[in-house]
Amino acid sequence: MSDPTPAIPAPSAGPAPAGQVHGHEPHLHIVPIWQLAVVLGILLVLTVVTVLVAYLTPSVTIAMAIASVKALLVVSIFMHLKWDKPFNVLVLFVSVSLLGLFLAFALMDTTYNEKYRRPVYFREGWNARFQNENPGVQLPNWDMSAHGGAHGAPEQAPPSSTAGGH
Protein backbone atom coordinates (compact mmCIF):
# COMPACT_ATOMS: atom_id res chain seq x y z
CA MET A 1 0.00 0.00 0.00
CA SER A 2 2.79 2.31 0.81
CA ASP A 3 4.57 1.49 -2.43
CA PRO A 4 2.17 2.35 -5.21
CA THR A 5 3.54 0.98 -8.46
CA PRO A 6 1.24 2.00 -11.24
CA ALA A 7 0.32 -0.77 -13.66
CA ILE A 8 0.62 1.65 -16.54
CA PRO A 9 3.72 3.79 -16.20
CA ALA A 10 3.40 7.46 -16.95
CA PRO A 11 4.41 8.16 -20.54
CA SER A 12 7.09 10.60 -19.56
CA ALA A 13 8.47 8.55 -16.71
CA GLY A 14 10.63 5.95 -18.40
CA PRO A 15 12.70 6.02 -21.53
CA ALA A 16 10.68 6.32 -24.72
CA PRO A 17 10.14 2.95 -26.42
CA ALA A 18 11.38 2.37 -29.93
CA GLY A 19 9.37 4.20 -32.53
CA GLN A 20 8.19 6.84 -30.13
CA VAL A 21 10.20 9.99 -29.86
CA HIS A 22 8.44 11.91 -27.16
CA GLY A 23 6.32 10.75 -24.33
CA HIS A 24 3.58 13.34 -24.47
CA GLU A 25 2.05 11.65 -27.51
CA PRO A 26 1.59 8.13 -26.24
CA HIS A 27 -0.45 6.86 -29.20
CA LEU A 28 1.91 8.16 -31.83
CA HIS A 29 3.24 5.43 -34.10
CA ILE A 30 6.00 6.61 -36.39
CA VAL A 31 6.33 4.41 -39.45
CA PRO A 32 10.00 3.68 -40.09
CA ILE A 33 11.37 4.66 -43.49
CA TRP A 34 12.49 1.14 -44.35
CA GLN A 35 8.90 -0.08 -43.98
CA LEU A 36 7.68 2.63 -46.37
CA ALA A 37 10.44 1.68 -48.81
CA VAL A 38 9.43 -1.98 -48.74
CA VAL A 39 5.83 -1.00 -49.48
CA LEU A 40 7.00 1.20 -52.36
CA GLY A 41 8.98 -1.72 -53.77
CA ILE A 42 5.96 -4.02 -53.60
CA LEU A 43 3.80 -1.35 -55.26
CA LEU A 44 6.27 -0.94 -58.13
CA VAL A 45 6.51 -4.70 -58.63
CA LEU A 46 2.71 -5.00 -58.65
CA THR A 47 2.54 -2.23 -61.28
CA VAL A 48 4.87 -4.20 -63.54
CA VAL A 49 2.82 -7.34 -62.85
CA THR A 50 -0.45 -5.66 -63.82
CA VAL A 51 1.07 -4.42 -67.10
CA LEU A 52 2.43 -7.91 -67.86
CA VAL A 53 -0.91 -9.56 -67.05
CA ALA A 54 -2.78 -7.06 -69.23
CA TYR A 55 -0.31 -7.76 -72.01
CA LEU A 56 -0.62 -11.55 -71.86
CA THR A 57 -4.24 -12.13 -70.78
CA PRO A 58 -6.27 -8.92 -70.41
CA SER A 59 -8.76 -9.33 -67.58
CA VAL A 60 -10.64 -6.67 -65.67
CA THR A 61 -10.98 -8.98 -62.67
CA ILE A 62 -7.26 -9.63 -62.32
CA ALA A 63 -6.39 -5.98 -62.94
CA MET A 64 -8.85 -4.82 -60.28
CA ALA A 65 -7.62 -7.48 -57.83
CA ILE A 66 -4.02 -6.28 -58.23
CA ALA A 67 -5.13 -2.65 -57.95
CA SER A 68 -7.01 -3.48 -54.74
CA VAL A 69 -3.94 -5.11 -53.21
CA LYS A 70 -1.98 -1.95 -54.05
CA ALA A 71 -4.73 0.25 -52.61
CA LEU A 72 -4.80 -1.83 -49.41
CA LEU A 73 -1.04 -1.35 -48.99
CA VAL A 74 -1.28 2.41 -49.54
CA VAL A 75 -4.23 2.78 -47.17
CA SER A 76 -2.87 0.63 -44.36
CA ILE A 77 0.83 1.63 -44.38
CA PHE A 78 1.21 4.95 -46.22
CA MET A 79 -1.98 6.36 -44.74
CA HIS A 80 -1.30 4.80 -41.29
CA LEU A 81 -4.77 3.27 -41.14
CA LYS A 82 -3.25 0.09 -39.70
CA TRP A 83 -2.39 2.01 -36.52
CA ASP A 84 -5.24 4.51 -36.71
CA LYS A 85 -8.51 4.65 -34.82
CA PRO A 86 -10.99 1.97 -35.93
CA PHE A 87 -13.58 4.64 -36.57
CA ASN A 88 -11.47 6.07 -39.41
CA VAL A 89 -11.33 2.57 -40.89
CA LEU A 90 -15.11 2.47 -40.63
CA VAL A 91 -15.45 5.80 -42.47
CA LEU A 92 -13.37 4.53 -45.38
CA PHE A 93 -15.13 1.16 -45.33
CA VAL A 94 -18.56 2.81 -45.56
CA SER A 95 -17.56 5.03 -48.49
CA VAL A 96 -15.99 2.15 -50.42
CA SER A 97 -19.03 -0.02 -49.68
CA LEU A 98 -21.28 2.70 -51.07
CA LEU A 99 -19.10 2.83 -54.17
CA GLY A 100 -19.60 -0.92 -54.54
CA LEU A 101 -23.32 -0.54 -54.01
CA PHE A 102 -23.61 2.14 -56.72
CA LEU A 103 -21.61 0.04 -59.16
CA ALA A 104 -23.60 -3.11 -58.41
CA PHE A 105 -26.96 -1.46 -58.95
CA ALA A 106 -25.82 0.44 -62.04
CA LEU A 107 -24.44 -2.70 -63.65
CA MET A 108 -27.45 -4.76 -62.61
CA ASP A 109 -29.57 -2.43 -64.71
CA THR A 110 -27.32 -2.31 -67.77
CA THR A 111 -26.52 -5.97 -68.08
CA TYR A 112 -30.09 -7.15 -67.57
CA ASN A 113 -31.72 -4.49 -69.67
CA GLU A 114 -32.84 -6.16 -72.89
CA LYS A 115 -32.46 -3.01 -74.94
CA TYR A 116 -28.68 -3.03 -74.42
CA ARG A 117 -28.20 -6.66 -75.46
CA ARG A 118 -26.42 -6.27 -78.71
CA PRO A 119 -24.33 -8.84 -80.52
CA VAL A 120 -20.68 -8.64 -79.65
CA TYR A 121 -19.64 -8.21 -83.22
CA PHE A 122 -16.32 -6.85 -82.15
CA ARG A 123 -14.83 -9.86 -80.43
CA GLU A 124 -15.84 -12.55 -82.86
CA GLY A 125 -16.17 -10.58 -86.05
CA TRP A 126 -19.78 -11.67 -85.97
CA ASN A 127 -21.12 -9.36 -88.65
CA ALA A 128 -18.29 -10.09 -91.05
CA ARG A 129 -18.62 -13.85 -90.60
CA PHE A 130 -22.37 -13.70 -90.99
CA GLN A 131 -22.09 -11.74 -94.20
CA ASN A 132 -19.42 -14.10 -95.53
CA GLU A 133 -21.60 -17.11 -94.86
CA ASN A 134 -24.87 -15.50 -95.98
CA PRO A 135 -24.12 -13.31 -98.96
CA GLY A 136 -26.93 -11.01 -99.90
CA VAL A 137 -28.75 -11.14 -96.57
CA GLN A 138 -29.27 -7.67 -95.15
CA LEU A 139 -28.33 -7.38 -91.51
CA PRO A 140 -30.60 -5.28 -89.33
CA ASN A 141 -29.21 -1.97 -88.18
CA TRP A 142 -27.95 -2.58 -84.62
CA ASP A 143 -27.04 1.04 -84.27
CA MET A 144 -29.39 2.67 -81.80
CA SER A 145 -27.66 6.01 -81.62
CA ALA A 146 -29.38 7.22 -84.82
CA HIS A 147 -26.56 8.69 -86.82
CA GLY A 148 -28.45 8.84 -90.10
CA GLY A 149 -25.52 7.39 -91.97
CA ALA A 150 -25.04 7.18 -95.71
CA HIS A 151 -26.47 3.67 -96.05
CA GLY A 152 -30.07 4.63 -95.55
CA ALA A 153 -32.60 4.05 -92.84
CA PRO A 154 -33.43 0.35 -92.45
CA GLU A 155 -36.96 1.18 -91.30
CA GLN A 156 -37.88 2.11 -94.86
CA ALA A 157 -36.79 -1.26 -96.26
CA PRO A 158 -39.54 -3.88 -96.34
CA PRO A 159 -39.14 -5.89 -93.15
CA SER A 160 -40.30 -9.11 -94.83
CA SER A 161 -37.38 -9.20 -97.28
CA THR A 162 -35.53 -11.88 -95.33
CA ALA A 163 -38.64 -13.59 -93.96
CA GLY A 164 -38.80 -15.99 -96.90
CA GLY A 165 -35.69 -17.76 -95.69
CA HIS A 166 -37.35 -19.12 -92.58
Added chain:
Amino acid sequence: MDQQIESGKLGMWLFLATEVLLFAGLFCFYAIYRATHPEVYKYASQYLNMWMGGLNTLILLASSFTAAAAVTYAQRRDKAKLILCLWLTLAGALGFLVVKFFEYSDKISHGTLWGVNYTPHVGPTHAHHADHGAHGPAMVLNPSVDYSTTTPWADKPALKEVSVVGLGKNTVEVEAVDGRVTAAPALPPDEGKKLQSDAHVFFSVYFVMTGTHGLHVVIGMCAIGWVLARTYRGDFDSGYWLPVDLVALYWHLVDLIWIYLFPLLYLI
Protein backbone atom coordinates in the same frame (compact mmCIF):
# COMPACT_ATOMS: atom_id res chain seq x y z
CA MET B 1 -2.97 17.68 -28.18
CA ASP B 2 -3.83 14.05 -28.72
CA GLN B 3 -7.49 14.90 -29.07
CA GLN B 4 -6.73 17.60 -31.62
CA ILE B 5 -4.79 15.12 -33.71
CA GLU B 6 -7.58 12.55 -33.56
CA SER B 7 -10.33 15.02 -34.50
CA GLY B 8 -8.21 16.47 -37.29
CA LYS B 9 -7.61 13.04 -38.73
CA LEU B 10 -11.28 12.12 -38.44
CA GLY B 11 -12.24 15.27 -40.32
CA MET B 12 -9.77 14.44 -43.07
CA TRP B 13 -11.05 10.87 -43.37
CA LEU B 14 -14.63 12.13 -43.64
CA PHE B 15 -13.50 14.48 -46.42
CA LEU B 16 -11.69 11.62 -48.16
CA ALA B 17 -14.91 9.59 -47.95
CA THR B 18 -16.73 12.32 -49.88
CA GLU B 19 -13.90 12.27 -52.42
CA VAL B 20 -14.35 8.53 -52.87
CA LEU B 21 -18.07 9.14 -53.44
CA LEU B 22 -17.30 11.89 -55.97
CA PHE B 23 -15.18 9.46 -57.96
CA ALA B 24 -17.81 6.76 -57.41
CA GLY B 25 -20.10 8.65 -59.78
CA LEU B 26 -17.36 8.73 -62.39
CA PHE B 27 -16.60 5.03 -61.94
CA CYS B 28 -20.31 4.31 -62.47
CA PHE B 29 -20.16 6.39 -65.67
CA TYR B 30 -17.19 4.28 -66.73
CA ALA B 31 -18.76 0.95 -65.78
CA ILE B 32 -22.15 1.53 -67.42
CA TYR B 33 -20.63 2.51 -70.76
CA ARG B 34 -18.12 -0.30 -70.59
CA ALA B 35 -20.91 -2.80 -69.90
CA THR B 36 -22.92 -1.58 -72.88
CA HIS B 37 -20.02 -0.82 -75.25
CA PRO B 38 -17.17 -3.23 -74.38
CA GLU B 39 -15.91 -3.28 -77.98
CA VAL B 40 -15.68 0.51 -78.08
CA TYR B 41 -13.52 0.58 -74.95
CA LYS B 42 -11.26 -2.10 -76.38
CA TYR B 43 -10.96 -0.24 -79.63
CA ALA B 44 -10.56 3.30 -78.36
CA SER B 45 -8.17 2.50 -75.51
CA GLN B 46 -5.61 1.63 -78.17
CA TYR B 47 -5.29 5.36 -78.75
CA LEU B 48 -3.83 5.72 -75.24
CA ASN B 49 -0.14 5.26 -74.66
CA MET B 50 0.16 2.70 -71.86
CA TRP B 51 3.84 3.56 -71.31
CA MET B 52 2.91 7.16 -70.56
CA GLY B 53 0.23 5.93 -68.15
CA GLY B 54 2.65 3.44 -66.61
CA LEU B 55 5.29 6.12 -66.16
CA ASN B 56 2.74 8.31 -64.40
CA THR B 57 1.82 5.39 -62.14
CA LEU B 58 5.45 4.97 -61.10
CA ILE B 59 5.80 8.74 -60.55
CA LEU B 60 2.70 8.89 -58.35
CA LEU B 61 3.70 5.81 -56.32
CA ALA B 62 7.13 7.30 -55.70
CA SER B 63 5.69 10.66 -54.69
CA SER B 64 3.25 8.87 -52.39
CA PHE B 65 6.25 7.25 -50.73
CA THR B 66 7.99 10.59 -50.26
CA ALA B 67 4.78 12.05 -48.81
CA ALA B 68 4.61 9.21 -46.28
CA ALA B 69 8.31 9.68 -45.51
CA ALA B 70 7.65 13.40 -44.98
CA VAL B 71 5.17 12.53 -42.22
CA THR B 72 7.75 10.28 -40.56
CA TYR B 73 10.38 13.01 -40.68
CA ALA B 74 7.91 15.61 -39.41
CA GLN B 75 7.14 13.35 -36.44
CA ARG B 76 10.86 12.87 -35.85
CA ARG B 77 11.35 16.66 -36.12
CA ASP B 78 13.92 16.22 -38.87
CA LYS B 79 13.34 19.51 -40.64
CA ALA B 80 15.94 19.12 -43.40
CA LYS B 81 14.65 15.73 -44.51
CA LEU B 82 11.05 16.88 -44.18
CA ILE B 83 11.77 19.75 -46.57
CA LEU B 84 13.56 17.39 -48.96
CA CYS B 85 10.64 14.93 -48.98
CA LEU B 86 8.07 17.67 -49.56
CA TRP B 87 10.09 19.04 -52.48
CA LEU B 88 10.39 15.52 -53.94
CA THR B 89 6.64 15.02 -53.61
CA LEU B 90 6.05 18.33 -55.34
CA ALA B 91 8.46 17.32 -58.10
CA GLY B 92 6.56 14.06 -58.57
CA ALA B 93 3.28 15.93 -58.88
CA LEU B 94 4.83 18.27 -61.43
CA GLY B 95 6.28 15.32 -63.35
CA PHE B 96 2.86 13.71 -63.45
CA LEU B 97 1.35 16.87 -64.92
CA VAL B 98 4.14 17.16 -67.51
CA VAL B 99 3.50 13.61 -68.74
CA LYS B 100 -0.22 14.34 -68.72
CA PHE B 101 0.42 17.50 -70.77
CA PHE B 102 2.17 15.45 -73.45
CA GLU B 103 -0.68 12.93 -73.45
CA TYR B 104 -3.35 15.61 -73.75
CA SER B 105 -1.52 17.48 -76.52
CA ASP B 106 -1.18 14.16 -78.35
CA LYS B 107 -4.95 13.68 -78.10
CA ILE B 108 -5.60 17.22 -79.28
CA SER B 109 -3.29 16.84 -82.28
CA HIS B 110 -4.96 13.53 -83.22
CA GLY B 111 -8.45 14.90 -82.72
CA THR B 112 -9.33 12.15 -80.24
CA LEU B 113 -11.35 14.31 -77.88
CA TRP B 114 -14.64 14.02 -76.02
CA GLY B 115 -18.12 13.97 -77.51
CA VAL B 116 -18.69 16.04 -80.64
CA ASN B 117 -15.02 17.07 -80.66
CA TYR B 118 -14.00 13.53 -81.56
CA THR B 119 -12.51 13.89 -85.05
CA PRO B 120 -9.68 11.37 -85.33
CA HIS B 121 -7.05 11.92 -87.99
CA VAL B 122 -5.20 8.62 -87.69
CA GLY B 123 -5.87 5.12 -86.50
CA PRO B 124 -4.67 4.15 -83.04
CA THR B 125 -1.11 2.98 -82.92
CA HIS B 126 -0.05 0.69 -80.16
CA ALA B 127 3.70 0.38 -80.15
CA HIS B 128 4.00 -2.84 -78.21
CA HIS B 129 1.29 -4.50 -80.27
CA ALA B 130 2.92 -3.48 -83.52
CA ASP B 131 6.12 -5.12 -82.37
CA HIS B 132 4.42 -8.35 -81.40
CA GLY B 133 1.67 -8.85 -83.92
CA ALA B 134 0.98 -12.38 -82.67
CA HIS B 135 -0.49 -11.06 -79.44
CA GLY B 136 -3.36 -9.27 -81.06
CA PRO B 137 -4.44 -6.31 -83.07
CA ALA B 138 -1.80 -3.93 -84.20
CA MET B 139 -4.12 -1.11 -85.10
CA VAL B 140 -7.53 -0.39 -86.45
CA LEU B 141 -7.82 1.38 -89.74
CA ASN B 142 -10.38 4.08 -90.13
CA PRO B 143 -12.32 3.42 -93.33
CA SER B 144 -13.32 7.03 -93.65
CA VAL B 145 -9.72 8.19 -93.82
CA ASP B 146 -7.77 8.39 -97.04
CA TYR B 147 -4.50 6.85 -95.93
CA SER B 148 -2.75 7.78 -99.14
CA THR B 149 -2.54 11.35 -97.95
CA THR B 150 -1.53 10.68 -94.37
CA THR B 151 1.62 9.16 -92.97
CA PRO B 152 0.53 7.75 -89.63
CA TRP B 153 3.29 5.14 -89.59
CA ALA B 154 6.05 7.20 -91.06
CA ASP B 155 8.34 6.13 -88.26
CA LYS B 156 7.69 2.43 -88.87
CA PRO B 157 8.66 1.80 -92.50
CA ALA B 158 9.17 -1.91 -91.84
CA LEU B 159 5.54 -2.48 -90.99
CA LYS B 160 4.00 -4.61 -93.71
CA GLU B 161 1.00 -6.37 -92.30
CA VAL B 162 -1.67 -5.03 -90.02
CA SER B 163 -4.34 -7.19 -88.52
CA VAL B 164 -7.74 -5.63 -88.12
CA VAL B 165 -9.17 -5.65 -84.64
CA GLY B 166 -11.79 -8.25 -84.05
CA LEU B 167 -11.67 -9.90 -87.42
CA GLY B 168 -9.13 -12.51 -86.45
CA LYS B 169 -7.56 -13.98 -89.55
CA ASN B 170 -8.58 -11.09 -91.79
CA THR B 171 -5.51 -9.01 -92.38
CA VAL B 172 -4.74 -6.01 -94.44
CA GLU B 173 -1.62 -5.60 -96.48
CA VAL B 174 -0.16 -2.20 -95.89
CA GLU B 175 2.58 -1.07 -98.15
CA ALA B 176 4.74 1.38 -96.30
CA VAL B 177 6.88 2.93 -98.98
CA ASP B 178 8.66 6.04 -97.86
CA GLY B 179 6.35 6.11 -94.90
CA ARG B 180 3.28 6.34 -97.09
CA VAL B 181 0.51 3.84 -96.66
CA THR B 182 -0.84 3.05 -100.08
CA ALA B 183 -3.18 0.10 -99.66
CA ALA B 184 -6.80 0.70 -98.77
CA PRO B 185 -7.99 -1.03 -95.60
CA ALA B 186 -10.38 -3.95 -96.00
CA LEU B 187 -12.34 -3.24 -92.86
CA PRO B 188 -16.05 -3.85 -93.31
CA PRO B 189 -17.51 -0.36 -93.43
CA ASP B 190 -20.34 -1.07 -90.99
CA GLU B 191 -18.06 -2.22 -88.21
CA GLY B 192 -15.43 0.40 -88.77
CA LYS B 193 -17.94 3.21 -88.78
CA LYS B 194 -19.71 1.76 -85.76
CA LEU B 195 -16.55 1.68 -83.68
CA GLN B 196 -15.46 5.07 -84.95
CA SER B 197 -18.81 6.68 -84.25
CA ASP B 198 -18.98 5.31 -80.70
CA ALA B 199 -15.35 5.91 -79.75
CA HIS B 200 -16.16 9.41 -78.56
CA VAL B 201 -17.85 7.84 -75.52
CA PHE B 202 -14.56 6.40 -74.35
CA PHE B 203 -12.81 9.71 -74.77
CA SER B 204 -15.53 11.48 -72.81
CA VAL B 205 -14.93 8.99 -70.00
CA TYR B 206 -11.17 9.38 -70.36
CA PHE B 207 -11.14 13.16 -70.22
CA VAL B 208 -13.68 13.48 -67.41
CA MET B 209 -11.90 10.95 -65.21
CA THR B 210 -8.32 12.02 -65.87
CA GLY B 211 -9.38 15.69 -65.81
CA THR B 212 -11.00 15.36 -62.39
CA HIS B 213 -7.99 13.44 -61.18
CA GLY B 214 -5.64 16.05 -62.66
CA LEU B 215 -7.54 18.78 -60.85
CA HIS B 216 -6.90 16.89 -57.62
CA VAL B 217 -3.21 16.75 -58.49
CA VAL B 218 -3.15 20.54 -58.87
CA ILE B 219 -5.01 21.04 -55.57
CA GLY B 220 -2.62 18.58 -53.93
CA MET B 221 0.35 20.59 -55.22
CA CYS B 222 -1.10 23.74 -53.67
CA ALA B 223 -1.55 21.91 -50.35
CA ILE B 224 1.99 20.52 -50.43
CA GLY B 225 3.34 23.98 -51.24
CA TRP B 226 1.41 25.39 -48.26
CA VAL B 227 2.89 22.78 -45.91
CA LEU B 228 6.33 23.43 -47.39
CA ALA B 229 6.01 27.15 -46.68
CA ARG B 230 4.91 26.43 -43.11
CA THR B 231 7.87 24.09 -42.66
CA TYR B 232 10.27 26.82 -43.75
CA ARG B 233 8.52 29.18 -41.35
CA GLY B 234 9.26 26.78 -38.52
CA ASP B 235 5.70 25.75 -37.66
CA PHE B 236 6.66 22.09 -37.33
CA ASP B 237 9.84 22.54 -35.34
CA SER B 238 8.30 21.79 -31.97
CA GLY B 239 6.55 18.47 -32.51
CA TYR B 240 3.46 19.74 -34.30
CA TRP B 241 3.02 17.70 -37.48
CA LEU B 242 -0.73 17.34 -38.10
CA PRO B 243 -0.95 19.49 -41.30
CA VAL B 244 1.84 17.44 -42.88
CA ASP B 245 -0.08 14.26 -42.12
CA LEU B 246 -3.39 15.57 -43.45
CA VAL B 247 -1.89 16.84 -46.71
CA ALA B 248 -0.08 13.52 -47.12
CA LEU B 249 -3.41 11.71 -46.64
CA TYR B 250 -4.92 13.81 -49.43
CA TRP B 251 -1.95 13.07 -51.67
CA HIS B 252 -2.30 9.33 -51.02
CA LEU B 253 -5.94 9.53 -52.13
CA VAL B 254 -4.81 11.08 -55.44
CA ASP B 255 -2.43 8.13 -55.76
CA LEU B 256 -5.19 5.65 -54.86
CA ILE B 257 -7.52 6.94 -57.57
CA TRP B 258 -4.77 6.67 -60.17
CA ILE B 259 -3.99 3.09 -59.08
CA TYR B 260 -7.47 2.22 -60.35
CA LEU B 261 -7.58 4.60 -63.32
CA PHE B 262 -4.40 3.24 -64.89
CA PRO B 263 -5.57 -0.33 -65.56
CA LEU B 264 -9.15 0.76 -66.25
CA LEU B 265 -8.22 3.24 -68.98
CA TYR B 266 -4.86 2.13 -70.38
CA LEU B 267 -4.79 -1.66 -69.95
CA ILE B 268 -8.02 -2.81 -71.58
